[in-house]
Amino acid sequence: IYLIGIATTFIYNWLMVSISQGVLKKVRDEMFAHMQKLPIRYFDTHTHGDLMSHFTNDTDTLQQMLSQSVPQMFSSAMTIISVFIGMLVTNVWLTLFVLLGVCVMLKVVKKLGGQSAKYFLEQQKSLGRVNGYIEEMINGQKVVKVFCHEQEAQDGFDRVNDEMFHSADKAHTYASILMPIMVNIGNVQYVIVAMVGGALALSGVDTTITLGVIASFLQLSKSFSNPINQISQQFNSIIMALAGAERVFAVMDEEPEPEDDPDAVSMEGMKGHVSLEHVYFGYDPGKLILKDISLYARPGQKIAFVGSTGAGKTTITNLLNRFYDIQSGSITIDGVDVRHIKREELRRNIAVVLQDTHLFTGTVMENIRYGRLDASDEEVIQAAKTASAHSFIMRLPEGYDTVLESDGANLSQGQRQLLNIARAAVSRAPILILDEATSSVDTRTEKHIERGMDRLMADRTTFVIAHRLSTVRNANAIMVLENGEIIERGDHDDLLAQKGRYYSLYTGRAELE
Numbered sequence: 169i170y171l172i173g174i175a176t177t178f179i180y181n182w183l184m185v186s187i188s189q190g191v192l193k194k195v196r197d198e199m200f201a202h203m204q205k206l207p208i209r210y211f212d213t214h215t216h217g218d219l220m221s222h223f224t225n226d227t228d229t230l231q232q233m234l235s236q237s238v239p240q241m242f243s244s245a246m247t248i249i250s251v252f253i254g255m256l257v258t259n260v261w262l263t264l265f266v267l268l269g270v271c272v273m274l275k276v277v278k279k280l281g282g283q284s285a286k287y288f289l290e291q292q293k294s295l296g297r298v299n300g301y302i303e304e305m306i307n308g309q310k311v312v313k314v315f316c317h318e319q320e321a322q323d324g325f326d327r328v329n330d331e332m333f334h335s336a337d338k339a340h341t342y343a344s345i346l347m348p349i350m351v352n353i354g355n356v357q358y359v360i361v362a363m364v365g366g367a368l369a370l371s372g373v374d375t376t377i378t379l380g381v382i383a384s385f386l387q388l389s390k391s392f393s394n395p396i397n398q399i400s401q402q403f404n405s406i407i408m409a410l411a412g413a414e415r416v417f418a419v420m421d422e423e424p425e426p427e428d429d430p431d432a433v434s435m436e437g438m439k440g441h442v443s444l445e446h447v448y449f450g451y452d453p454g455k456l457i458l459k460d461i462s463l464y465a466r467p468g469q470k471i472a473f474v475g476s477t478g479a480g481k482t483t484i485t486n487l488l489n490r491f492y493d494i495q496s497g498s499i500t501i502d503g504v505d506v507r508h509i510k511r512e513e514l515r516r517n518i519a520v521v522l523q524d525t526h527l528f529t530g531t532v533m534e535n536i537r538y539g540r541l542d543a544s545d546e547e548v549i550q551a552a553k554t555a556s557a558h559s560f561i562m563r564l565p566e567g568y569d570t571v572l573e574s575d576g577a578n579l580s581q582g583q584r585q586l587l588n589i590a591r592a593a594v595s596r597a598p599i600l601i602l603d604e605a606t607s608s609v610d611t612r613t614e615k616h617i618e619r620g621m622d623r624l625m626a627d628r629t630t631f632v633i634a635h636r637l638s639t640v641r642n643a644n645a646i647m648v649l650e651n652g653e654i655i656e657r658g659d660h661d662d663l664l665a666q667k668g669r670y671y672s673l674y675t676g677r678a679e680l681e
């Protein structure tokens with residue numbers, strides 16, 4: 169029997185580890201896969217630290233429940249069932265008294281457990297906020313130091329940390345007092361059963377109750393209460409896991425980007441004829457950001473957007489990629505409405521260089537090739553030359569095989585931007601969007617990039633967002649936006665001749681705000 173026990177214990181532990189880790193792997197896989205389908209709007213409204221908390225803290229609570237609490241509950245449940253049958257066989261009347269004690273226990277569990285669950289959910293939310301704040305402060309630590317805001321940062325952390333402390337304190341308080349209450353209810357129940365059993369035995373009302381029956385029933389009663397107490401010990405981690413699971417499933421329940429239209433086309437061989445006609449859009453449907461935007465761009469043309477911050481320049485480029493869908497009007501590429509083009513095919517044909525750079529852990533070659541995974545080494549090198557990045561790459565320790573880590577921390581901001589531009593160059597996309605692409609490079613490097621960009625834009629439709637008006641003088645058309653409307657349009661000379669908003673900005677009589 170002992171040998172069988174050893175074997176079954178080994179199998180049991182092996183199964184529980186395999187099952188718990190397998191479930192967590194599946195949860196993480198499905199959650200990450202679902203996040204890839206979520207719209208940009210979701211990531212714009214949630215901090216990175218809070219999103220990371222779903223994959224770490226929330227799934228860790230599930231792991232603890234699956235590996236410890238669930239096995240304990242299963243074992244305790246089997247014990248409760250078998251002991252309950254034993255009590256029924258021994259004496260039905262005394263069993264009823266035990267069930268009364270169980271009813272009291274369930275009432276206590278419902279009351280305290282409900283309060284504990286509420287605060288455990290708040291604790292997990294607070295933990296996400298703490299992670300988000302820490303992630304934000306670590307990324308902005310240089311800014312904090314420059315402006316001597318260490319105390320303000322500390323005060324902010326104390327505030328979110330205090331919120332987490334109060335919710336965690338109440339959650340664990342309710343969960344911790346549950347076990348001693350349950351133990352004492354079990355002790356009171358034990359005494360009552362002993363007194364009732366003794367009274368029945370002495371009165372002779374029930375001749376089946378003897379001293380031996382009472383002794384054996386009391387032992388069964390203790391065996392019945394112990395597993396209930398063991399379950400109450402796991403109540404803490406169970407409630408925490410349920411709170412974590414609620415947050416995980418809240419992510420899984422988020423609406424993904426709408427499916428492509430059934431009649432959506434792939435648009436192979438896209439040329440890049442882009443047209444916006446009477447476009448209206450607002451992130452909040454009740455508050456329009458763009459109002460009656462109309463423009464047309466042909467392959468090889470460079471269209472520039474200038475205007476104050478918040479005028480809607482970046483919003484237009486977001487609509488081209490279908491990160492958001494317009495309220496009214498139409499956006500067409502090669503005569504086809506973008507809503508009738510497969511999203512993957514649409515975004516593959518639009519290369520974007522953002523002001524905020526991002527490089528992945530890997531070699532320089534791999535980071536540039538991210539723009540088109542089937543690009544050859546020669547094509548990657550040619551793209552780097554186009555972006556004026558080849559010379560500084562060759563000065564790196566391993567050249568194109570140099571491994572970049574921590575978002576390219578060993579490169580300057582300008583060098584990281586050059587790699588982003590090279591990534592766009594290798595994509596061969598017929599439409600190119602440059603959102604302040606040269607804002608992080610010096611004037612000399614900017615001249616190199618402009619020459620490279622001229623080669624890059626030769627047969628592409630290019631949209632440029634710029635605050636430095638000197639970078640858009642050679643644009644075929646310049647759109648001046650204010651409050652979501654195009655107030656002026658034309659090339660550089662035309663706009664100067666109009667002596668309007670663009671003229672004021674270019675001559676320094678007005679400033680971009």
